[in-house]
Amino acid sequence: xxxxxIKFYQTGTFTVGNRLLAPDERSVQANMQRTxxxxxxxxxxxxxxxxxxxxxxxxxxxxxxRNQLIAANATGCLEVFSTPYPETSWQIPWIHSLFGNTAAxxxxxxxxxxxxxxxxxxxxxxxxxxxxxxIGFGCLSGMFERNDDVLFIxxxxxxxMNTGVQRSSATPPAARTATTMAVGREPGNVFxxxxxxxxxxxxxxxxxxxxxxxxxxxxxxAKVRRAMEIRxxxxxxxxxxxxxxxxxxxxxxxxxxxxxxxxxxxxxxxAEHGEVTSVSKIRRQLPVEEYLRPQKRFAHLFGEAPRLxxxxxxQAYADRNIRRFGxxxxxxx
Amino acid sequence: xxxxAEMLSVAAFLQGRHAQAFPSFGSERTGAPVVAFCRIDxxxxxxxxxxxxxxxxxxxxxxxxxxxxxxxxxxxxxxxILINTxxxxxxxxxxEFVSGFRPERLRTVPATELAVKHVGRPLPNAAxxxxxxxxxxxxxxxxxxxxxxxxxxxxxxxxxxxxxTAAYEIxxxxxxxxxLHAQAD
Amino acid sequence: xxxxxxxxxxxxxxxxxxxxxxxxxxxxxxxxxxxxDLGEMVKSGALAPCEFINVESEFSAMxxxxxxxxxxxxxxxxxxxxGLLYMVEAMFNAAGLxxxxxxxxxxxxxxxxxxxxNDHSDAMSQRDCGWIQxxxxxxxxxxxxxxxxxxxxxxxxxxxxxxMDGFILTHAYERLDLPGQAQVDDYxxxxxPRQVLDPREPVSIGAMVGPEAFTEVRYLAHAKQMQALELIxxxxxxxxxxxxxxxGGLVREYRTADATTIVVALGSVxxxxxxxxxxxxxxxxxxxxxxxxxxxxxxxxxxxxVLHPAQRVVVIEKSLAVGIGGILSANVRMALSGVQLxxxxxxxxLGGRPITRKSLHKLFREAERDELQPLTFLDLDWNIxxxxxEREKRERRSGPIAETILRDVGVVAARVA
Numbered sequence: 001x002x003x004x005x006i007k008f009y010q011t012g013t014f015t016v017g018n019r020l021l022a023p024d025e026r027s028v029q030a031n032m033q034r035t036x037x038x039x040x041x042x043x044x045x046x047x048x049x050x051x052x053x054x055x056x057x058x059x060x061x062x063x064x065x066r067n068q069l070i071a072a073n074a075t076g077c078l079e080v081f082s083t084p085y086p087e088t089s090w091q092i093p094w095i096h097s098l099f100g101n102t103a104a105x106x107x108x109x110x111x112x113x114x115x116x117x118x119x120x121x122x123x124x125x126x127x128x129x130x131x132x133x134x135i136g137f138g139c140l141s142g143m144f145e146r147n148d149d150v151l152f153i154x155x156x157x158x159x160x161m162n163t164g165v166q167r168s169s170a171t172p173p174a175a176r177t178a179t180t181m182a183v184g185r186e187p188g189n190v191f192x193x194x195x196x197x198x199x200x201x202x203x204x205x206x207x208x209x210x211x212x213x214x215x216x217x218x219x220x221x222a223k224v225r226r227a228m229e230i231r232x233x234x235x236x237x238x239x240x241x242x243x244x245x246x247x248x249x250x251x252x253x254x255x256x257x258x259x260x261x262x263x264x265x266x267x268x269x270x271a272e273h274g275e276v277t278s279v280s281k282i283r284r285q286l287p288v289e290e291y292l293r294p295q296k297r298f299a300h301l302f303g304e305a306p307r308l309x310x311x312x313x314x315q316a317y318a319d320r321n322i323r324r325f326g327x328x329x330x331x332x333x
Numbered sequence: 334x335x336x337x338a339e340m341l342s343v344a345a346f347l348q349g350r351h352a353q354a355f356p357s358f359g360s361e362r363t364g365a366p367v368v369a370f371c372r373i374d375x376x377x378x379x380x381x382x383x384x385x386x387x388x389x390x391x392x393x394x395x396x397x398x399x400x401x402x403x404x405x406x407x408x409x410x411x412x413x414i415l416i417n418t419x420x421x422x423x424x425x426x427x428x429e430f431v432s433g434f435r436p437e438r439l440r441t442v443p444a445t446e447l448a449v450k451h452v453g454r455p456l457p458n459a460a461x462x463x464x465x466x467x468x469x470x471x472x473x474x475x476x477x478x479x480x481x482x483x484x485x486x487x488x489x490x491x492x493x494x495x496x497x498t499a500a501y502e503i504x505x506x507x508x509x510x511x512x513l514h515a516q517a518d
Numbered sequence: 519x520x521x522x523x524x525x526x527x528x529x530x531x532x533x534x535x536x537x538x539x540x541x542x543x544x545x546x547x548x549x550x551x552x553x554x555d556l557g558e559m560v561k562s563g564a565l566a567p568c569e570f571i572n573v574e575s576e577f578s579a580m581x582x583x584x585x586x587x588x589x590x591x592x593x594x595x596x597x598x599x600x601g602l603l604y605m606v607e608a609m610f611n612a613a614g615l616x617x618x619x620x621x622x623x624x625x626x627x628x629x630x631x632x633x634x635x636n637d638h639s640d641a642m643s644q645r646d647c648g649w650i651q652x653x654x655x656x657x658x659x660x661x662x663x664x665x666x667x668x669x670x671x672x673x674x675x676x677x678x679x680x681x682m683d684g685f686i687l688t689h690a691y692e693r694l695d696l697p698g699q700a701q702v703d704d705y706x707x708x709x710x711p712r713q714v715l716d717p718r719e720p721v722s723i724g725a726m727v728g729p730e731a732f733t734e735v736r737y738l739a740h741a742k743q744m745q746a747l748e749l750i751x752x753x754x755x756x757x758x759x760x761x762x763x764x765x766g767g768l769v770r771e772y773r774t775a776d777a778t779t780i781v782v783a784l785g786s787v788x789x790x791x792x793x794x795x796x797x798x799x800x801x802x803x804x805x806x807x808x809x810x811x812x813x814x815x816x817x818x819x820x821x822x823x824v825l826h827p828a829q830r831v832v833v834i835e836k837s838l839a840v841g842i843g844g845i846l847s848a849n850v851r852m853a854l855s856g857v858q859l860x861x862x863x864x865x866x867x868l869g870g871r872p873i874t875r876k877s878l879h880k881l882f883r884e885a886e887r888d889e890l891q892p893l894t895f896l897d898l899d900w901n902i903x904x905x906x907x908e909r910e911k912r913e914r915r916s917g918p919i920a921e922t923i924l925r926d927v928g929v930v931a932a933r934v935a
Contacts, residue, residue, distance in 0.1 A: 070715045072585060073724075080726060088722035093715040095588050096724030097611050101581035104573065108540060108585025108593070109715065111569040115539040115591055121717055139581065142574030339524075342691045346522035355690040379656075379789030381686055382874045 027218050028059045035062040035091055037069075042089040043081040047250025049240030049257065050078050050155040052214045054126065057153055057238065060221040062092065064228035065122045070113075072106040074127025074136060075099040077162040077242075078155060100135035102127050103143040106150040114149075122228060126153040129170035130160045133197050144204035144233045151227050151234040154197060157242040165245040169195040172265070173317070174310050175297045177245075182300035191313060198271070201235040205274040208232075212268060213239040215257035219280065223270065239266045247296025259291040264318035267325040281329045282322070288315045336484065337391065337458035338369035343480035344462065344472045345373045353378045373471065389413035389469060391461050393444075395425055409433040415464050415504075417457050419443040436515070437508055440468045442500045451499065452492035459485075463497030467504035474501050519696050525657035525687045526551035528694040529622060532661040534565045535702040536620075536668045538594045540586035542571040542579045546601040547634045548684035549624040553596055576601035580608035580619070587617040588723060590714040592668065595619065598684055599626035602640045606647070609677070613648025613739065615723060616712065618671035620664065621649075624684040625785070625836075627869040631920035635870020636684040637836040638784065641813075642845050648739050650678040650746055651814040652766065653784040657687050658694055659811075662765035665697070666753055668706055673749060674742050675712045681813075683786040685870070697761055705760050743815040750812055768817035770809040771824050773799060777806030778829045779886055782821075782850055784810055787834060787866070787873050794878040805882060813849075821853035830860035832885045834878075834896075836867040843893045860888055866896035902926055 028034050037058040044051035062069050070093045073079045079096045082089045097105045106125035113121050125143075127136060132154040143150055159177045160166040167177040173191040176182040180189040201209045207230045212220040220238060227234045241256045243249065248256055260266040261280070265288060268280035289311060292298040301307045322328050335356045342352035350373055357368035370384045386406040395418045397403060407414070412434055418441050422428045431439055442464035444457030452459075459481045466472040477497055482490040521528075530552050533541075541560065543553035557572075559565035569586075573579045576597050583593040597605065602623060612619050623641050627633040641651055652667065654660035660682040667678040682688060713723060727735055747768065754767040764770075772792055774780055781791055788809045795805050808824050810817065825831050831854070833847035842848075844863035851861060862885055867873045877897055884890050902923055910916045 068717050070589070070717065079724075083722055083725040085726050085728050085731070088725060090722045091720060093717055093720040094722045094724075095585070095715055096722075097581060097584050097615070098607055101577060101584075101608060104578040104581035105585035105588075107571065107573075107578075108542070108582035108587075108591075109589050110585075111540045111542075111571055111582065112586040112589035112591035112593075115567045115569050116589070117567075138575055139578050142578055145574070146571065339691045343522045346520075346693055351693055352522065353690055353692045356685070378692070380793050380875070381683075381786045381790050382872050385874060385876070 027056075028063045028221055029056065029217075031063070034059050035067060037062055037090065037092045038082060039089045039091050041087065043084050044077070045081075045242075045244050045250070047241075047243040047253045048077075048081075049214050049242060049253045050128070050157060051081070052217075052253065053155050053220065053238045053240045054078055054082075054153075056214075056217050056220055057126075057224050057236070058092065058124070060224040061122070061124055061151070061228055064225045065120075067092075068121040069093075069124060070109055070121060071095070071124045071126060072097065072102050072109060074102040074125075074131030075162075076128040076131055076160075077157075078126065078128065080162055099131055101139050102131055102136055103150065103152055104139040106152070107143050107146070107148040110149045123150045124153060125150050126155065128161065129154060129156040129158060130168045132156075133169045133195050141200075141204065144201060144206050144235070147206065147232045149231050149233075151224075151236065153224075154235070154237045155240045156197075156237055157240050157245060159242070159245055161242050161245045170197070172314075174301060174307075174314060176300065177297070187300045187307075188298070194317075198235070198237045198269075201237075202271045202274045202276075204233070206233040206235060207272060208234040209237075209271040210235075210269070211237045211239070211266070213257040213261055213266060214241070215254050215261060216268070216280070219268070226270070245297070247299070248294050252294060256291070256294060259286065259294075262286045263288045263291045264322040264327055265291060265314075267321045267327055269325055276325065279325050279327060282327045285322070285328055288318050335367065335369045337393070337461060338371040340458065340462055340477075340480040340484055341371045341465070341472075342373075343483055344466075344476040345371075347476040347479050348472065350375055351378050357383065387412070389465070390415070391465055392416045393457055393461060395420075398425060398427060404430070411435070411438070413438045413465075413469050414440070415461065415468055416441045417444040417461055419446065437511055438468060440464060440504050440507065442504055444496070444500055447496040447499050448493075451496040452489065459493035460496040460500040463500035464504045466497075467501045468508065474498060477501075519698070520693055521696055522691060522693055524551060525660060525682065525690050525692065525694075527555050528657050528661040528696065529664060529682070529688075530555035530559070531696055532664045533594055533620075533622075534559050535697060535699055536594075536665055536706055537592065537703075538565075538568055539591035540569050540571065540583065540593045541595065542573050542582040542586075542593070543595050544573050544576045544579045544597070544601060546576070546598050548626060548636075548688045549596040549598050549601075549622060551688065552622055552624070556594075576604040577608055580605040580612060580621075583619040583621075584608060584612050584615070584617055587612070587619050587711075588615070588713070588715050590709065590711040590716075592672075592709045593617075593619045594621070596622035596624065598624040599628050599634075599640045602644060603628065606644065609644060609649060610647045612677045614735075616675040616739075616742075617677060618668075618675055618709070619677040620667045620671055621677065621679050622664070623679050623681045624688045625681050626684040633869040634684075636686050637868045637870065638681070639837050639868075641679065641681045642837040644679070645814055645845070648676070648743070649814065650674075650676055650743065651812070652678065652680050653811055653813055654680065654682045654687065655770075655786060655788045655809055655811070657682070657690060657692050658763075659765050660687055661694060661696070662757065662761070662763075663811075665702055665706060666757060666766050668709075669753060670746060670749060672709050672711075674746060676739075676742055676746070681785065686786045695763070701760055705757065746812070746815050747817060747819075766811055768810075768812045769820045769824065770811060772807040772809065774806030774808060774824055774828075777804050779803070779805045779832065779882065780808050780825055780828045780830075781805065781832045781834060781882065782808045782810065782825070782846070783834045784813060784846060785836070787836070790873055790875060791834065791878060794875045794882065797875070798879070798882060803882075803886065805886070810846075813846075816849050816853075818853040821850055822857065825850070825854060825859070826857045828859060830862065830885060830888065832862045832864060832882065832890075834864045834866050834873070836865075838865050838868065861892070862890045862894065863892060864890075864894045864896050871897060
């Protein structure tokens with residue numbers, strides 16, 4: 001009798017509780033003792049990918065550190081919606097200083113903890129793509145270079161969302177934003193070389209770099225847990241859709257994240273000291289259209305006069321990622 | 334040169350005096366002319382302007398003599414000039430310029446050569462200090478030696494002290510001979 | 519203990535005695551010797567426990583200090599000029615959050631044109647950001663003010679800037695009385711923060727505040743600085759009792775009692791001014807000096823008390839508010855509201871131009887005769903200025919100002935003063 005292998009790839013994503021899994025394999029969110037670090041009552045939009053990612057990531061970090069955690073937050077959506085005056089949703093010690101200095105503030109926190117002999121307390125710095133890849137880049141690189149004991153988490157929704165959806169260096173080519181409007185000869189964001197923060201982090205040879213999406217939340221938790229086992233500079237880049245800024249349905253956040261991975265546009269991997277150590281393979285490769293079509297920020301590529309050349313150009317990016325990271329398994333459909 | 338002024342101030346301090354040493358307020362790149370200043374007094378020194386009218390001048394690099402206004406403000410009657418050279422004031426082309434000065438206050442000393450001999454490096458600061466102590470009588474050799482050792486520990490310090498002592502003795506000897514010579518006239 | 523050392527080293531030793539826990543710095547002339555000295559102390563273990571962090575920019579330096587202070591660590595950094603400007607956003611942040619960071623500013627001119635020498639434009643550019651600003655007259659005072667700064671800042675939960683003239687003080691060797699560890703410990707207690715990031719008691723720091731409460735928050739910041747007006751003299755007295763000398767305080771008067779002319783200034787130029795005033799006093803002139811140590815908060819009452827009996831006040835300042843005139847003098851004028859006396863603003867020493875007794879003698883005599891303009895630029899070379907203005911009238915493409923002036927002035931190195 002021959003057996004056909006069937007891949008279970010639904011478990012661990014749609015099913016948060018996972019009664020079928022052993023307790024220690026379940027999501028932290030399934031645990032009644034979870035800290036709810038980012039507590040309910042914050043003002044995030046319906047379907048906000050960042051709120052979802054932050055909740056999972058910080059709770060996982062708290063779990064991994066026995067609740068000994070301090071977080072520094074950049075200015076941005078997360079900071080604004082989590083601390084609407086006069087309330088705060090944070091159940092952990094938390095500081096917001098400026099837009100571009102989060103990594104440096106975290107460096108200072110880590111140094112102070114070290115001097116005070118509180119080795120058990122760990123530090124997270126977090127912000128959006130703007131505060132990471134643009135204005136926060138200098139401080140981030142400095143923190144990486146010094147190998148300060150900080151985990152920096154970037155919630156990448158590919159634009160400056162809080163100020164009204166302006167383009168950042170993380171905005172993908174062809175995407176419409178308020179400063180890269182869908183008009184003219186090359187509508188939407190221009191095709192540049194891009195700025196790949198995970199690769200830049202790897203170029204600093206820091207102990208741990210990982211990417212994750214909010215479609216695979218337990219994978220995200222595992223990566224945060226792994227990161228907290230390591231001392232030194234660590235970086236996790238999380239793909240978080242923004243329904244408002246990207247123009248997709250609020251209930252599609254997780255689906256859009258999955259499409260980003262399955263098209264190859266967002267490689268999911270881990271690296272240590274500059275070398276890729278694991279890659280999350282694409283289960284069933286999809287053409288980039290499937291990812292682009294549900295988002296109004298790419299609407300100008302479709303319709304009566306579709307921009308097939310642009311779509312092909314984007315497909316080429318995806319193909320390059322697949323090749324470079326080995327994202328497609330031999331024999332996959 | 335900056336180090337020289339600093340050591341000078343330390344030597345004065347060791348003799349219980351107040352001293353203020355500071356670099357010039359001009360460009361400080363390697364190769365550019367550098368001036369350093371030192372004030373010595375028995376009371377607290379409050380003045381912060383560059384020294385406009387020096388009582389004494391130590392010239393570490395005689396090639397500057399004709400390029401920069403080195404003598405600006407120096408009091409002709411009472412001024413001290415100590416030049417790092419093995420040539421004379423006349424040979425340097427400033428003999429006539431210093432004709433109004435008191436001759437026993439005009440001294441040369443081959444500080445660079447002494448430094449090479451005793452320290453192995455052409456850095457004349459310490460030797461110049463020894464010469465300065467001799468010509469002015471403002472500092473005693475012991476304080477100069479202590480200031481040198483404070484700045485340069487170990488063998489380097491001892492070498493510099495030796496250079497300073499040699500310079501001190503050379504200048505003292507020349508001053509004695511000059512005085513005898515003057516007497517004889 | 520008396521030592522003959524560089525001003526920078528004196529400051530470094532004083533900071534070290536204050537038991538700082540996190541020192542972060544980015545190099546910039548003329549502060550470099552201070553942080554180098556501290557770096558060496560940490561690396562050799564002489565200063566421990568202490569983390570010394572080489573940051574990649576001044577913006578980062580202040581940010582690291584913010585993070586460290588928020589965890590309850592005593593944090594210190596140093597900068598000057600362009601570096602100070604680069605960290606401005608973070609400076610407002612530190613003040614607004616109420617974090618008692620102490621920072622040395624080795625006063626240096628701000629470009630363009632780039633200039634590494636001393637004036638007060640850097641500190642003045644940040645006079646309103648909420649930091650306490652103390653100006654040292656001598657290297658002894660600079661050293662002492664750092665000890666006082668940690669105490670004052672921590673008591674008020676406000677950051678403190680200690681200003682000392684770049685090169686003039688930082689790079690001068692002079693006799694300094696270094697305190698002992700026991701004395702400093704006596705004066706400066708452990709840092710007990712009003713707010714602290716600690717998993718044992720989580721708090722959120724740095725929330726947004728809207729129109730409903732922003733005014734109140736800003737008023738409180740101002741009120742706290744005003745509290746310093748009372749604390750500073752009290753701390754000065756305590757300092758005198760423990761260390762045996764006068765240092766700091768709000769203002770310092772010199773021969774002002776019967777003076778008809780009083781000169782006001784900040785920083786090291788006060789020494790030269792006092793020497794000039796002594797010479798003039800010996801010739802019968804009734805002239806005195808008011809040194810201001812605490813520039814922020816500005817001691818309006820004390821300034822008024824000292825100046826109002828005089829006939830005229832001459833403010834000599836190493837700063838210029840382009841478009842209006844003096845900065846220190848404007849602050850002094852505020853103290854004299856309603857008081858009738860002649861006020862003269864003298865802009866001097868910009869970009870490191872020496873202020874000489876010779877020029878001061880001439881200036882003070884002109885002031886006494888009330889022959890001064892309300893605004894004077896001391897030792898300004900009108901030939902240079904007029905040449906530039908003429909060139910600009912003649913041709914549109916008149917060239918970069920700094921370069922054309924330098925060509926006119928000639929070789930810089932040849933000039934000593």
